[in-house]
Amino acid sequence: MAQSDMPTMRSRRLGAELRRLRLEAGLKVNDVATALECGQPKISQIENGKRGIRPLDLTTFFNLVGVDDEQYRNNVRRLAKQIHKRDWWSGEGPMLDDALKDFMTLEVDSELIRTYECSVMPGLLQTEGYMRRVFATRWTPEKEEEMVRVRFKRQELLEGEGAFRFRAVIDVPVLHRIAGGRHVVIDQLNHLLEMSERSKVTIQVLPLEAALPMEQRVPHYILSQRGEPPVDVVWLEHMSGGTLLEQRSDVAFYLGLWDELTAAAMSPKQSLDYVRNLIKET
Known part of the structure; x- marks a missing residue:
């Protein structure tokens, strides 16, 4: 990748x-x-993610700031x-916005992804019928086709030996708010059951009577980036894009929230039983 193509999500994370x-x-x-025997503009460019840093310079930098931890x-x-x-989406052009590309970079670099959703089904667990209902309300038919193709491509990350672990807590209203005909609803609910059979996928349903503090909770992802040890970052989704949180205090807050959500949610087995009963009632 040429320097003119920077900054990227990875170069911004490194610079930060x-x-x-x-x-x-x-x-x-x-x-x-x-x-490092260079000018100040070069350091500023590195910190802003506009250029990389040579291995020898990085070692010198570690020694300068007193970082001894080899891991x-x-x-x-x-x-x-x-x-x-x-990455495979690098040449996709303007159809994919920068926020989505940033998130996909974090996604592909992860070994574990935890997500909480309170309004829509997690993208990696959506059927084609469901995602088309989501996309059709926002984009042109051309953009819709592109987004469906990209989402299917992302879902491939849950397949094979190199798949990351995926854990989802889904607020129960999401299961009752599936737009479309009965076949769309049944297909989506059955898809959840099928995905839950994968060893690296865990699904929990958060019931209405969950014992949680009265606080506003937004959809979010906790992504454990591959490494020794893994590095956790948080991605907050909103209507016009997303926000990356890397500060330790922010990440610690969402890790604590995740523990609260998983403790209050139904167990994986109870969650799947709930989905099966919902299918029977639909």
Whole structure:
């Protein structure tokens, strides 16, 4: 990937992490530039995700800011190597917006994804009939076809030996708010049962009577990025795109919320029984 194609999600994550380390060490941009024997603009470009950093410079930087943890160093080195990686959607053009590309980058780099949904079915668990109902309300027929193709391509990440683990907590109204005819509803509910048979997929339903504090909860993803150890980040979805949270305090908050949600939700077995009963009643 050429420097002109940057910043990317990976290069921005790398730059943000290097900036955090610099600030925590109490250093200025000029201090890092002096240690790496380069100009300040280069350091600014690295921190803004507009260019990468050479392995030797990265080692010098670690020594400068006092990072000794070899596992952590290797995780950052791994990210630094990947910033030039070209994914299958890199050449898709303007049909895919930047927010979706950013999220797909996080998705493909994950070994575990946890998601909470309170309004729509998680995208990786949607049938074609369901996703078309979602897309048709927002986009042109041409864009709809493209989005269906892309979503099917994303769902392939749940297949094979290299599949990541996927855990979903679905608020129960989502199961009762499936638009379309009876066949769309039945197909989607049956699809949930089929997906739950995969060893790396876990589905829990959050009942109306769930014992949870009266707080507003937004749809979100916790993505564990591959590494030793994995690095957790949070993605918040909204109508016009998404927001990435990487600050430790933010991530810790959503990890705590996830524990509350899974504890309050039905067990995986109870959840599937609920879906089966719903199919019978439909």
